[in-house]
Amino acid sequence: MLKAENIFAGYGGSNVLKGITIEVPEGSCVALVGANGAGKSTLAKTLCGLLIPEKGRIVFNGRDITGLCASSISRKGLCLCPEGRRVFAPLSVEENLLLGAFPRLPSIGPFRKKASGDLEKIYGMFPILMDRKSQQAGSLSGGEQQMLAIGRVLMAKPRMVILDEPSLGLAPIVLKEVFEAIVGLRRAGTTILLSEQFAKNALAVSDRAYILENGTVVLEGPSSELARDPSVIEAYLG
Amino acid sequence: MSGGINLGIKEKTAEHLARLALFCFLAFLPMIWQSQYALGLLTLMAVYGILLIGLDATVGYLGQVNLAQAALFGLGAYGTALAIQSGLPFSLALLAGVMAALLPGAALALPSLRLDGPQFALSTLSFASLAVIVLNESESITNGALGISVPRPLFFSMELDARRFYWFCLIVLSAVWWASGLLFKSRIGLAIEALRDSPTATDALGIGSLKHKAVAFAWGSSLAGFAGGLHVMNFGYLQPSAFGYDLMVILLLGVVFGGRRNQWGAFTGAAAVTMLPNLLSNRMMFSVFVTLGCLVAFTAPLKALLARRRPAFSESAPAAGMALCFALALFVPNLELWRKGIFALFLFSAVVGLPEGITGALVSEIRNLLRFSPEPLPAATGGISEPAPSDTAPLRTRNISKSFGGVIAVRDISIATEQGEILGLIGPNGSGKTTLINLVTGLYAPDEGSVEISGRRIRQGSLMAASAAGASRTFQNLQPFSSLTALESITVCQRKIDKPAAMALLQIVGLESKARLRCSELSFGDLRFLEIGRALATQPSLLLLDEPAAGMAKPDIARLIELISSIRDYGITILIIEHHQDVITEVCNRVAVMNGGRLIALGTPEEIRRDPLVVEAYLGGEETVPSSGDNHAILSC
Amino acid sequence: MNPELLAYAQMAVSGGLMGMAYALVAYGFQLTFAAGKAVNFGQGELVMLGAFIGLTLTGTGLPYWASISGAVAAGAALGWFVEKSAVRLALKQHNEGWILLTIILGLFAVSAAENIWGREDLPYPAPWDDGSIDIFGISVTWPELAVAGGALGVMLLVEIAKRYTMTGIAVQAVSADPDAAELCGIRSDAATSLSWAVSGAAAAFAGTIIAPVTTVGPTMAAALTLKAFSVAVVAGLDSAIGLVLTGIFLGSAENLAGFMLGSGWRETPGLVLLMLALALRPQGIFGKTIIRKV
C-alpha cells in the first residue's frame, strides 16, 4: 500500500532521515519505533507531504506521491494524525470532526446532515466526544484531544492512517483508551503506520516494526520477534 | 572560499578607501559641475543621507518598519527653525533640532519598542500623523500651515554660501557614517543584530533588548533631527505638510532600495530618492535606465527557463515589474503623470528581486570578484570563569505547576540542585521537560509555586531576571544569531567584550577554526556547540542544556560528553534534558525522570535504570495495551 | 432639547455612523490577519479602487446593484492579487518585506487611478435620496445610513459564512493551524487566498458605500486606512463585534473631538487611542493573549 524508498529529508539543509526504506502492506499495522530524535516524526511528516524529501521516492497505492502537497496526499486517502494532536483549538469538537471529512462535504448547504452518519460512528467510538461536541477543542484534556485527533482522521475515511506519537504526553490510564482505539481501527481493516516511542505498546499492537536510530532503520521484522529481542530494549535504555 | 582577484588588503581597509574616494569625489563635484541646481541636489542628497542612515538604524538594524522618521525629521527642522528665530547660534540651533526630534522620539520609543512587526509600524505611523497635526495646529508656535522662513545663521561668524554649506553637510554626513558604523559594530550593535535574529535568546542570555533597541532608536531619531536642522538651513522655509505620508514612504523605500544594515545602502538610497524625480524629466535617460533594469531583471527568469524550470516568483516578478515600466516608457506620453507608479514598479522589483537592496547585491558581487585578506583573530586567553561558591542551591523549584488550555504540562514539581552537579532530566516526549526549563528560566510564569536561582526568587515571566541571577540556557530548537559570526555570537553574550576570552571559549567548544563564519553558514552540530559557548560567555553559575545532543552525529556526541564534564569541573551546575542515554549515563550525577508532567523518579543513573516505573514510562506498560479478545467498536471505513 | 446638547448628539450620531465604515475596513484587516498574520497596508487603496470601479460601472448604465457587485468582484480579485504578489513570498521568508510590498502596491494603485480616472474628486451617485431625515432633531442622511447598514450587513454575512459553511469552518481551521488543516485535505494556500479575496471584496464594498458620502478620488482612502488600523488595533484582531463597537466609539469620539477642540484635532482620539492600546494592551481590548513558544 505504501512504499518509501531511500528517503533523505530534514529541516534547513541538514538531513534527519538518512536513507530510510519502509513498506506498509495493505491491511497491516506497521510500527515505527525508536528513541526521541531518531526521526520517527520526520518520517511521518515526509510520508504525508508536510516535508518534501531531498531524495527518495514515495509510492502510495501504486502512485508516486513524492513532492505532492499534504492536502493532495490526504485526499488520496493517506492521512496523518499528527504528533501533539494539533486539534483546531478555537473550533468546536464537532467542527473539528467535520473538518476531517472536508473534501467530501459540500462547502455550503446541509453538510452536517451529510456527515451525520459518520459523526454517529465516531461518537459511538469515543462517547466522551459526544458529550463535548459543542465545546471548544482547546478546552479538552490531553486524552480527549487525542481521541478527537483520531476521530478527525477517521472522518476522512482514509485508506491508510499514520499515527504519529498518539501517546505523547498522556497519562497511562488515558493511554489505554487510545491504544484500544488503535486496535479497533486495525480490526476494521484500516492500514496503519504507527510511530511510537513506547516500544512495548507499539510492538503489541502491530504486525511488523521498524526500529529507527539516528535517521536510519537499524532493525526490522515481525513485531512479536522484535518484542523478544533484547537489543530493542537496549536501544531504548542505553 | 571562491576564487577571484586577491587584493591583499583587508575588506575593512578596502571599504575605508572606497569611502574616502567617494567623499573626495563628492567634495570636488561642485568644482567641475558648476550649477546651483546640482549643488542643491547634492546638498539634499547629503541631508537625506544623514536622515536615511538614521532610518536604517530602525528599519535595517532593528528590523522594524519605522514610519515616524519623516515626522521626526520635521520636528527637528522645526526645532532648529524656532531656535534660529529666537537668535540661537548655528551649533545650538542644530542641537535644538536634535533635541526636538530626540525627546518626542523617546516618548514614542517607550511604548512601541516592546512591539513587533505590523504593530510597531502602526504605532510609528500614528505618531507621525500626530506630529504633523500638532505642527499644523500649534499656530502660535509654528505659525501653522503658513510655515516659517528663517535665514541661515552664521557659522562661527562665517557666512556659509551654498557651496560651503554643502561641504559642511558632507563633513557631517561622513562623521555620521563613521559613527554609525562604529556604533553598529560595537557590542550594542551586535546585541541589536542578535535581537533581530532571536529575541528569545537575547532575553535568555541577558543580552538585554529594550535598552539596545532604545539606543538604536534614539540614534535614528537624533539623526532625523540633525538632518531636519540642516534641511531648514538649506531651504530656509518650512511647512508642516512637507513631512507627511508621502515623504515617509519615499524615505522608507529609499532605505530598502539602497540596502539595509549598511551605511552605503542608506547613502545609495538617499541618492536614488534625490535623483529619481529628475529621472523622469529626461526621457532619454529614463529609457536607458529602464532598458538596463529590464536586462538585469530578465536574466534570472531567462536562466531559469534555459535550465528548463519554472522561474520562481522572486525571479519572475521583478521582470514583470520592469517590463511594465518599459511599456510605460514606450506608450505613455507624459511620464511625469506616472511618477508614483514608476517609482512603485522600480521598488517592487527591487524589494522582491534584491531583498538586500542595490548595495547588498553589489557587495556580494564584489566579494565574488575580489578576495580580501581576513581580519586577524585575537589569541585565546582565559576561558570559562568559575562561579563564586555559595551555600544556596543553584536551582530550587517549589511545587511549580503550569497548564496550557486544558492540558497540564507540569504539575507540582519540586527539585533542588547542588552546586557543581549535573542533573539529568529525562522522560518521554511531551512529559513536560522543556516546559519545566521554560518555567525555570522565566519564559513562562508558573500557575503555582515558585522558582529560586542561587537563592534569588525569579520574578514571574521574566527571562532577564533568571539570566541576571546566573542562569543561562541553550535551546532545543536552535536560536542562532544568524547574521553574526561565531566569534561575535560569543562576544555579544559577554558582559564586557573580551575577544581573547571569546576565542578561548570557541576553542573549548571546538569552533576556533570557524570563528569568522556567520552562524547562517555553520552546521547544525556546530550551532549546538556554539549555543553552549554562548551560554558560557555569560559566566553562569547554572547552565540549562535543552537536548544538546539532538540531531548530532556520534563523534560529536562523544565530544559533547567531554565538554559537559569539563564545564562541570569549573564548578558550574548543569541541568540537562537529553534523550541520548549514553550522554545521561556518562555525565549525570543524578537523574530526574518526568512523565505526564510529574516527577516520577530521582536518583543516580544506575538507580534510575533499574526503576520499574521508569522502564514502564519509557517502554509503555503491558496493561495499557488491550488484550486481544476484547470487543471493540468496529468502523466500516 | 438644549441646542448645545443636540449638537453634541448630532456629532456623535454622524460620527458613529461613519465609524461603521472604519469597522468594515478594519474587518478586512481582521480577515487577512487571521489567515496569515499579515494585513494589507494598502487596504485603503482597495477601497478607493472599489469606489472608482463602481463609479465606472454605474457610468455604463448598469443598475446600481449590478455595479456594486462588479466592484466587489473586482475588489476580491485585487485582494487575491495582493496576497499572491506581495504577501505570500515575504511571509515565507519571514521578513517584514510584505509590509513594504503592500505599501508599494498601494502606491501603484494610486498612480494608476490618477491616470485612469483623473486626480479630481468625483461625486458618486447613489439610488437613494440625498436628503436627510430628522430623528428627534438629529439629521441623518440616507447615504450615512447606507454606510452603517451596509457595513453591518457585510460583516454579518461574512461571519455567518464563516460559522455555517464548510468553507468558512475550513478557513478558520487554517488560521488556527495551517499544517493540520492541510492534513485534513484543506488547501491552506487556497484558504489564505480566499481570506484575502474576501477582505478585498469587503474593502471594495466599503468604497462603494462610503463614496456617496465622501466622493471618489485617488486619495480618498488614505485617512480611512489609518483610522481602520486604529480600530483594528484598539479592538484587537479577533472579534467582529469588538470592531463594530470600537468603530462606532472612534467615529463619535473623533467627531466630538473635532467639535470641541477644533477640527484640526479630529484625528487625534484615534491616534492616541491607538498608541495607548499598543502600549497597554497590544492584543487589543477584545483580543486574546498570545503564548510565546521556544
Added chain:
Amino acid sequence: MKAFRSILAFLVALSLPSDVRAADVVKIAVTGPFSGGSAPMGISMRDGAKLAVSQINRRGGILVGGKKMQIEVIERDDEGKNDRGALIAQEISSMNDVSAVIGTVNTGVAVMGDKYYVQKGIVKIITPAAGSASMTQWSRAGAADLPIFRFAAHDGIQSRMVVEQAVKLGIRKVAIFHDDTNYGVSGRDDLLFQVRNQAGRLSVVDIEKFAVGNKDMTGQLIKARMAGAQAILIWGIGPELAAVASGKKKLGYNVPLIGGWTLSMSNFIDTAGPAGNGALMPQTFIEDLSVARAKPFIMAYRQAYRVARIPSPVSAAQGYDATLLLAEAIHEAGSTQPSKIKAALENLTGVVKGAIADWKKPWSKWSPANEESHEAFRRAFTVMGKVQNGRVVLADPADRAVLERGPGK
C-alpha cells in the same frame, strides 16, 4: 557601461555653461503642480500657457530684434511640494538659457522657490497662486529690484470683494471657514483684515478650520449656526468646499456661501451638485461663450484638450494671458535676456488682447513700498461669479461690461 556613459553625458550637458544658445528659440519654463491635490489648477494653467505658445509658434514665433523666434516650453511638476518646488527653481535658474518662468499654484512653493529666480534675476510671472505671502515676502525683505510679477487676483482683492459682497447682501454676522493649508490660513487672515476695515458693519461670529480631505463639515456648520452666522465666507479648495455646501444642505442651514475664486472649480461645482447653487466668488474670467472676448480662447482650449469644460477656467485663462504678455515683453525687449525682459514687463507699451482683458501696462517699476506695482489685477476688473446649475455665471448681470471691455489700465 552604456548607461554610465549616458549618465555622464547628461551630467556634462547640465554642467556646460550654455553660452551657445540655440539661436532662434526662446525657452520659457512652466512649473506647477501637475500631480497631487492642486493638479486641476496646475494642469489648466499649464494647458492655457501651452495653448498660447502653440498659437504664437504657429504664427511664426516672437519677433525679437528683427528675427522670428519659436518658443520652447520646459515643464516641471512641483507636485505642490515646497522643497520639490525649491529644487525645480534651482534647476531652472541654473539652466542659464531660460528667459522666463510662468507658474506656481501653491503659495508655499512660491515662498520657498522664488528666491532662486531673484538671485539669478530670472523673470517669473506667478499665476494662479493668489496667496498674499508670495509678493509680500519681497516688500518685507525690502528687495530693491524684483523680477517676480504676479498675474492673479491676489487674496487681498478677493477677500475685499467677498466681504463687500456680504455687506451688500445686508449680512451682519458671518462665519469664516478655511482649510488648514497655507492658502486657507492666509485667506482667513485676509478676510479678518477686510472685515475689520468694514468698521463694524460686519462681525465675525465664528472661525472654523477644516483639513484637506475632510468630507464631513457637520460639526463646523453646527457651530456656525449656533453662533448665529448669516453667511459663510470660505477659503479652501474644491472638494472640501463641496463638503461644506452639502453639509449645509443636510442641516437645512440656508445661508449664502461666499468665497475665493476656487469656488468656480469644476470639482466644487460637480461634487456639490444642486447644493452648490448660489455660491458666490470673485472671478477674473468666466467660461461663458456669450462673452465675445472669451469665446475664441474657450473654443480653442476645449478643442485642443478635448474637454467639454475647462477644469479651472480662471487658471487656464490666466496662464494663457500671462504667456501672451510675456511674449509681448520679449518682443519689446528685443532680447531673450531676463534683465531686459523684466524691464520691458515693467513698462509694456503695446496692448495685449487676452482672454481676460486688453492689457495695457499691467505692471510698473517695482517699489518695495507698494506690491501693487508688480500685481496685474485690480479690484475694478474682477467680477463676482455665481454657481448656477453646474456653471458659473455672473452674479450681477451689469458686470458683463467689465468682462467685455476688459480693464485696460
